[in-house]
Amino acid sequence: MDKILIEGGEPLRGRVRISGAKNAALPAVAACLLCGEKHVLRGIPGLRDIRTIQEIMSGMGAEFQSGNNGLTVDTSNLRDGEAPYDLVRTMRASILLLGPLLARLGRARISLPGGCAIGARPVNLHLKALVSMGADLHLDRGYIHARADRLRGAPVFFDIPTVTGTENIMMAAVLAEGRTVLKNAAREPEVSDLADALRGMGARIEGDGTDTILIDGVRDLHATTHTVIPDRIEAGTFMIATAMTGGDVVIEGCRGEHLSAVVQKLQSVGAELVPVKEGMHVRGPGQHRSVDIKTMPFPGFPTDLQAQFMALMSVADGSSIIKETVFENRFIHVSELKRMGAEIEINGNQALVRGRAGLLPAPVMATDLRASASLILAGLVALDGVTEVRRIYHLDRGYENLETKFQGLGARIWREKA
Numbered sequence: 095m096d097k098i099l100i101e102g103g104e105p106l107r108g109r110v111r112i113s114g115a116k117n118a119a120l121p122a123v124a125a126c127l128l129c130g131e132k133h134v135l136r137g138i139p140g141l142r143d144i145r146t147i148q149e150i151m152s153g154m155g156a157e158f159q160s161g162n163n164g165l166t167v168d169t170s171n172l173r174d175g176e177a178p179y180d181l182v183r184t185m186r187a188s189i190l191l192l193g194p195l196l197a198r199l200g201r202a203r204i205s206l207p208g209g210c211a212i213g214a215r216p217v218n219l220h221l222k223a224l225v226s227m228g229a230d231l232h233l234d235r236g237y238i239h240a241r242a243d244r245l246r247g248a249p250v251f252f253d254i255p256t257v258t259g260t261e262n263i264m265m266a267a268v269l270a271e272g273r274t275v276l277k278n279a280a281r282e283p284e285v286s287d288l289a290d291a292l293r294g295m296g297a298r299i300e301g302d303g304t305d306t307i308l309i310d311g312v313r314d315l316h317a318t319t320h321t322v323i324p325d326r327i328e329a330g331t332f333m334i335a336t337a338m339t340g341g342d343v344v345i346e347g348c349r350g351e352h353l354s355a356v357v358q359k360l361q362s363v364g365a366e367l368v369p370v371k372e373g374m375h376v377r378g379p380g381q382h383r384s385v386d387i388k389t390m391p392f393p394g395f396p397t398d399l400q401a402q403f404m405a406l407m408s409v410a411d412g413s414s415i416i417k418e419t420v421f422e423n424r425f426i427h428v429s430e431l432k433r434m435g436a437e438i439e440i441n442g443n444q445a446l447v448r449g450r451a452g453l454l455p456a457p458v459m460a461t462d463l464r465a466s467a468s469l470i471l472a473g474l475v476a477l478d479g480v481t482e483v484r485r486i487y488h489l490d491r492g493y494e495n496l497e498t499k500f501q502g503l504g505a506r507i508w509r510e511k512a
């Protein structure tokens with residue numbers, strides 16, 4: 095298994111280009127199922143999760159071709175709507191295939207995603223909404239079997255604003271009969287990006303970016319060309335890393351409006367962040383002030399940057415409280431950060447981080463995607479030795495060439511193949 099090694103101590107300097115967003119690319123690829131033509135998607139990052147969704151869709155008859163012009167997705171020969179357990183268990187977002195398959199084929203068979211490292215993560219809200227649109231669902235041997243002649247538009251209220259739930263139902267609704275109104279919908283930029291992609295196919299959607307989305311079903315859609323938004327979590331990871339190492343980096347493609355909660359918190363830490371033509375110019379402070387954060391749905395502080403921010407707070411002056419409100423059990427990185435000398439106490443969904451002057455290099459284990467990034471950031475400031483981050487396959491699910499990008503900014507970081 096590959097591992098990443100880091101010799102900390104170098105402030106990051108230079109320019110880095112942000113890749114297309116994983117969480118916008120996955121629904122965009124799934125949306126191609128809605129219309130049996132050749133679609134072109136641009137900005138799709140080279141990540142394991144993207145290869146997984148392609149593999150599942152290839153099994154259904156979809157064809158993919160990557161070229162200079164982008165990724166061509168041809169779903170004209172779709173024959174089947176099955177997503178097998180062996181692939182779904184590696185990526186929960188496979189549930190995104192359910193809405194479009196039901197809308198296009200009137201049937202789907204998707205393995206129920208299992209639990210994962212960051213809590214139970216159920217999909218009950220996706221299923222409840224599809225039932226209210228007339229789908230017939232039942233569970234058999236770990237698979238969701240879904241059928242519908244033609245889905246009907248319906249009012250849907252999400253008890254919790256769920257990102258992939260909102261996306262799934264939006265895709266189901268674009269070909270349904272009549273109007274669907276999503277209330278308490280997720281407002282994340284990736285939801286709006288999917289709405290843009292669907293409108294490019296001829297869908298009628300309004301209100302994305304707010305908590306109420308209206309979708310008027312249409313009979314047919316057509317092929318589209320769509321470019322996904324830059325990855326705000328990757329951009330936020332570089333922002334935090336630059337602040338943490340006292341660096342000076344221009345993050346190209348970073349959209350400040352997608353990261354305003356993070357920008358404000360980093361300013362309170364003492365970093366300077368200035369929007370520039372290419373993206374965001376970040377200058378880290380010599381000393382870091384501690385600040386509290388609470389993760390929230392967009393536009394609040396993103397849960398996908400909580401672990402990275404905790405690494406930063408581990409080397410800040412004073413104590414900070416980090417409260418996780420989106421997922422249960424999303425503190426599994428804490429025990430690994432502690433192995434590097436971080437002083438963190440967990441109490442329920444709250445972590446008390448007592449900042450210290452520096453961290454110590456150590457062999458550590460990545461436990462999930464964002465936890466891996468936080469350990470790499472910790473490694474960038476750990477002095478006198480080499481930090482070794484194992485189980486790096488988690489990182490490859492969601493960050494494109496992370497170590498190469500850090501190398502380009504002057505970090506001493508490299509990958510060793512097992």
Ligand code: UD1
Binds near residue numbers: 186217397
């Ligand atoms: C998406 C992102 C993930 C991010 C998360 C929160 C993708 C592919 N992944 O995940 O990176 O961390 O949003 O910003 O876009 N819930 C239910 N029932 C449901 C659905 C969700 O109870 O049917 C709960 C979850 O357990 C969680 C909360 O709702 O507590 C929010 O989860 P959700 O927004 O659905 O996360 P994902 O869409 O899986």
